[in-house]
Amino acid sequence: MTSRKYVKAAYLPLESHHQAFHPPVLTLSETLKQSVDYECNILIYCTPEELNSLQTGAWTLKHTSAESAVMNWHKTQHRKGHTILTARCTEKEPKHLLHECFQQAGSASSFQIEPRAKGMSYLNAEFIPAKLAVQFGQRLGWPTTGFYYYFVEHKLYQECQLTGEDRWSFYFTRSDATTLTDQLISARHFSNLLLPYRIEGQRVGGQYVLYRKEKLTQKEFSQISEQWLKRNATAIDLSSVMNSRIQARPIRQSRSHTGMTQKPPASYRVQMNPQTRQRESWPDIAEKHGLSAKQLLALNPDYNDNPLRLQIGDTLLVSSWEHQTQPQKADLPAPVTHFEPGKAYPFGDVWGTYRQRFIMPWLLHIQESSRILANTPIINAIQVQHPEPT
Incomplete structure (x- = not known):
């Protein structure tokens, strides 16, 4: 805060006026430029594709008096296939790395780490x-x-x-x-x-x-x-x-105990009724195969619009596909x-x-x-x- 003395117009008495100091406001681009000076790296021993299925949780760099909380992490793949999560920050100061089973779960584990200069590829923490x-x-x-x-x-x-x-x-x-x-x-x-x-190169003990x-x-x-x-x-x-x-x-080669095979459906060629000299009727054909006329028609939906167009020599399905179970095999325990x-x-x-x-x-x-x-x-x-x- 500064203090200046000056004489106003009209020759008023000499007065002391205080002018408040307003720090310059950083533009968004300037803030972003500051945020890339330091970084924290987490190594997780799994592939990037496994992160979601393994439920590895959410990470936060806790806020400090000098910097707001950092929650954005950039995911890359380590040369050996594992996952690296990188967070950029503006301050090189001790930070609390918070881990939760999901974001804002309300119950976090805390680890003390310190950012390093961007590009050093230093691993602050490793998890399995x-x-x-x-x-x-x-x-x-x-x-x-x-x-x-x-x-x-x-x-x-x-x-x-x-x-x-x-x-x-x-x-x-x-x-x-x-x-x-x-x-x-x-x-x-x-x-x-x-x-x-x-954590910071030291193995975590007492587990x-x-x-x-x-x-x-x-x-x-x-x-x-x-x-x-x-x-x-x-x-x-x-x-x-x-x-x-x-x-x-x-x-390892997997081996299923129960294999499924399919038995193809049976078919029947429509014949002439020797007594009537006409084609067999739907009820007659169905009775031969232990079906109702409705069930037989359901197996042959092409005739639903007009069952009467059935002709001698046409082929009808009289059964559906059947699944057959192969005999069970003996247990195959783990090799270890x-x-x-x-x-x-x-x-x-x-x-x-x-x-x-x-x-x-x-x-x-x-x-x-x-x-x-x-x-x-x-x-x-x-x-x-x-x-x-x-």
Whole structure:
């Protein structure tokens, strides 16, 4: 603010007038020029085409006193096929990278990162999408009831409530490191987690998973610590998760248990009735083949407009196409049968072909799926010994 003294016309007394300082207003083009000086990069270990199917969530650079929130991310493909998300910003200052399961879900995980100069291709954060399974015997399966608890740095990161009704998808609740609640983030179904792998070059530790049939009690929740996790949960082997994603997998041949073949329809040539010396009637032909005249006409719709134009020698269909089921084949289990809790295995190595959907009433067989790529990591959350998990 400045202060000037001057004499007005008509020789009025000398006065002091203050003139307010108004900063220059930046034009839109000037603002855009500033916004490209720095950038933040997120690497997600999946292809750009997988982002939506894997439900990798939404990202925001939280607003600061110097810069508004940044929510626009440019998607490119890494040289190894993975996805890079890039956000441009105006300030080189520490920022909070917020991750939500969908935009404005109201429940976000936060990571401290700092932008680098544009074009450096520096990776501020790396994440791996993965799915969770349960081991019973020599097979992994999808549980349909219960809860998954995912811990990062020895604190509750996400609570996943399985949806039930023979489905292995789950809801995210609003439970976190400080609160255990039944409230859902939304009614959306999810089927995978996004594991933080590295933040600013440092591997994220203290990652555990816990599968339970029942929800944690408030007493159990209050006891969560590093030692409690070591006794009750399963430590996630991040190296095996990463290897599952980046190693090339051989293509497996699928085999269907039930093949369908089609039996062609039967036909009949219209003959002359020897008694009347006229062509056979619709009711006579239908009776020969166990049909009503109406059913026979339905098999031959070309005569609907005028059934009387049927002539001797015409060919009629007297049956429809029939589907025949081939005999069922024996189960074809997954090629990998040795599993360890906490380790991850590529989906291509754990699916099998089974005549039954269920290993037991609450656990589905992992079968081939066109929606899951062969190198998607499947983490063994726990090995259960009894039909009902504890």
